[in-house]
Amino acid sequence: MSDNALSLLRAIEWLPASSPLLSAALLDWLLEEDSMTKRFERHCRQVTVEPRREGFVTAEAIAAELPFLPQEPRYWLREVILFGDGAPWLVGRTVVPESTLTGPEMKLSQLGSCPLGRYLFSSSTLTRDFIDPGIVAAQWGRRSRLRLSGKPLLLTELFLPASPLYQSLSGEPRD
Numbered sequence: 001m002s003d004n005a006l007s008l009l010r011a012i013e014w015l016p017a018s019s020p021l022l023s024a025a026l027l028d029w030l031l032e033e034d035s036m037t038k039r040f041e042r043h044c045r046q047v048t049v050e051p052r053r054e055g056f057v058t059a060e061a062i063a064a065e066l067p068f069l070p071q072e073p074r075y076w077l078r079e080v081i082l083f084g085d086g087a088p089w090l091v092g093r094t095v096v097p098e099s100t101l102t103g104p105e106m107k108l109s110q111l112g113s114c115p116l117g118r119y120l121f122s123s124s125t126l127t128r129d130f131i132d133p134g135i136v137a138a139q140w141g142r143r144s145r146l147r148l149s150g151k152p153l154l155l156t157e158l159f160l161p162a163s164p165l166y167q168s169l170s171g172e173p174r175d
């Protein structure tokens, strides 16, 4: 499942915010400004993270993210699956330019099974430049450029069918 989900993540079609496909209930999730990990925790007992890939890559491996990041020799790539009580809820792909990995941000290359959001949202210097909604194979996704002390990273997330986002779209009580 995870390899397929990771290749789906790379095929997300990005939508304009004015797209009629984007209902208010859906945007309530996709434009979430706070931690998605924390929001998921409101829908389960435990959120866990399974790193599937972590390491330095060159620009060829991150062609989709390159237009949104500075051109550098190396980038830290992290791909994970987030689980809610053991069910796969989200695939996340984070690309961090090596020049972002300075000072406290060096921790971004040492996260392992610690959710990225726990680090990001504990930082007083976190800002978000944009969130783009998207869709692939009837699954929703989003792409955000975040900054820590002004240093960028790009996060792409694909919400898997078991995630609580889809319950809120089927008329279930909203989050």
Ligand SMILES: C=C(O[C@@H]1C=C(C(=O)O)C=C[C@H]1O)C(=O)O
Pocket (backbone or CB within 6 Å): 034, 035, 036, 037, 038, 049, 078, 079, 080, 082, 090, 091, 092, 093, 094, 114, 115, 116, 117, 118, 120, 155, 157
């Ligand atoms: C960015 C967040 O962290 C989550 C955790 C991720 C990780 O551990 O790599 C990736 C995607 C996010 O859904 C968040 O909680 O908002």
